[in-house]
Amino acid sequence: MPDPNLFTRNALLSALAHSRLVPDMERLFASMPERDAVSYNALITGFSSTGSPARSVQLYRALLREESVRPTRITLSAMIMVASALSDRALGHSVHCQVLRLGFGAYAFVGSPLVDMYAKMGLIRDARRVFQEMEAKTVVMYNTLITGLLRCKMIEDAKGLFQLMVDRDSITWTTMVTGLTQNGLQLEALDVFRRMRAEGVGIDQYTFGSILTACGALAALEEGKQIHAYITRTCRIYEKLEWLNSKMAEEGYKPDVSSVLHDVADADKVHMISHHSEKLAIAFGLIFVPQEMPIRIVKNLRGNLVYLTLQRRLSREEFKEVAIHTQRHWLGCKD
Secondary structure (H helix, E strand, O other): OOOOOHHHHHHHHHHHHHOOOHHHHHHHHHHOOOOOHHHHHHHHHHHHHOOOHHHHHHHHHHHHHOOOOOOOHHHHHHHHHHHHHHOOHHHHHHHHHHHHHOOOOOOHHHHHHHHHHHHHOOOHHHHHHHHHHOOOOOHHHHHHHHHHHHHOOOHHHHHHHHHHOOOOOHHHHHHHHHHHHHOOOHHHHHHHHHHHHHOOOOOOHHHHHHHHHHHHHHOOHHHHHHHHHHHHHHHHHHHHHHHHHHHHHHOOOOOOHHHOOOOOOHHHHHHHHHOOHHHHHHHHHHHHOOOOOOEEEEOOOOOOHHHHHHHHHHHHHOOOOEEEEOOOOEEEEOO
16 A cells, blocks of 8 residues: 655655755655655755765665666756766766666756766767757757867867857856866967957856966966956946845845746746846946936846836936836836
8 A cells, every 4th residue: 555645755855855964864764664766866866965976876776676666857867967976987877778768868857967977977979979869959968068078178079069059158158268278278268258248148257267367378468457357347237236136126026937948947047037138237327327317228128027126126226217128118217
C-alpha cells in the first residue's frame, strides 16, 4: 500500500536539504517506509550542494537499483553537475547514456549541463556533438561551448561560433573579451569590447576587469583612462537603478516574470526585468539631465504598470517630469 504521507515527507526532506541540515535529512530518508524519485532527488541535490558529491553518486546508484523508481530530468541534471564537479568522465558518460535511454537527449535542460560538463573535462568533441544534436540551441548553450573552446585555446572555433550567434547576451560578449584577454589576444579583446559598447550591451565588473587587463598589457593608457571613467559613470547609474527598484518595491510593485521567455531561473528573470533598458535610461536621466528638464523616453515597452509605478514614485521623490512613449500612447507625469 502506498505511503499516504509520502508527499509530506518529501516536502520536509526537500526543506531539510535546502537548509543544508544533512544529518536530519539522512535520518528522515532512512526512516521513510517508501521512497520515490523526489525523495532521491532531494538527497542527491542536498549532498551536492553541501560539498559531498561522492554521496550523491551513492544515492544515484541506489536509485538505479530500485525496480519501482527511475531517474527524472531533475535527477539527471543534478548528476551531470556532480560528474562535472568530480571530473569523472566515466560517470559523465554513464549519466549521458541514461539521458539518451530515457528520451531526454534533445532537451535543453540537460543539453547545456552536458556541454558544460564535457567542455570542463576537456572533451570538446563530445561537447560539440551534444551541441549539434540539440534541436533548439539556446544562448546558454552557445555561451557554454564558447567558454569551453576558449578554455581549450581553440580561439578560431570560438570566434566562428560567436559570429554564428543571432542573439548574444552580455555573458556572450564578456566570455569573448575575457577569453581573448586570457589567451594573449588583447587587441582582439579590445575590438570586441568596442563592439559591445557600440551595441549598447550591459557591461559588468568581469568585463571591466578583463578589458583593463588588456589595456595594461597593451600599454593603452588613454583607452584605459576612458574605460575607467566609463566604469565610474556606469557604477553611478546602477546605484541609481537599485534605488529606483527599492522605491518601486515600496510602492508594492512586484516584477512579472511571465514576460521573460528565456529558460532561466526566476531570480534571473527578476534581475532581467529590474535592469530593463528603460529603467537604465531613467536612472541615467536622473543623474545627468538637469533638474529643470524633463526625461523623455521613446521605446517599444513591455507593459505600463512598471513605468506608471516608476513615474508615480519619481514625481514625489525627484520632482521631475517623466514622459514615456509606449506602443499606443504617452504616459506622462509631473509634480
